[in-house]
Amino acid sequence: MGYWRMPLDTHEHSIIVGKVNIIDYRCKGCKYCIEFCPHDVLEESKDFNEKGYHPPYVKKEGRCVNCNFCETICPEFAIFCTELERREMKPEDIVRVPEKRRRRHSSE
Ligand code: SF4
Numbered sequence: 562m563g564y565w566r567m568p569l570d571t572h573e574h575s576i577i578v579g580k581v582n583i584i585d586y587r588c589k590g591c592k593y594c595i596e597f598c599p600h601d602v603l604e605e606s607k608d609f610n611e612k613g614y615h616p617p618y619v620k621k622e623g624r625c626v627n628c629n630f631c632e633t634i635c636p637e638f639a640i641f642c643t644e645l646e647r648r649e650m651k652p653e654d655i656v657r658v659p660e661k662r663r664r665r666h667s668s669e
């Protein structure tokens with residue numbers, strides 16, 4: 562099931578939207594940030610950086626929730642997020658598990 566029930570007090574809460582900052586030249590293409598982002602925000606770029614790796618890019622603008630997990634796990638300090646804005650919660654914000662993770666778990 563893709564959606565959970567909308568909480569009754571959604572109007573009392575806001576969603577944080579993050580801005581993803583990627584320092585391309587530091588990236589070593591390990592894809593940790595891509596694999597573990599809880600909102601499936603990132604994807605591997607087709608471009609090369611100076612080291613010959615493919616850095617990530619933001620494939621879903623506005624979906625980052627500024628959880629800073631990518632920043633925490635990046636071994637090269639090549640990515641960080643900052644708060645862009647706070648907005649009202651929408652039904653699509655209640656998606657629990659990104660599609661690629663659902664597929665992965667269902668095949669296990
Ligand atoms: S801050 Fe969180 S939601 Fe945003 S890109 Fe990083 S891991 Fe994903």
Ligand code: SF4
Binds near residue numbers: 587590593634635
């Ligand atoms: S975790 Fe860091 S080094 Fe690894 S792909 Fe992401 S930005 Fe690059």
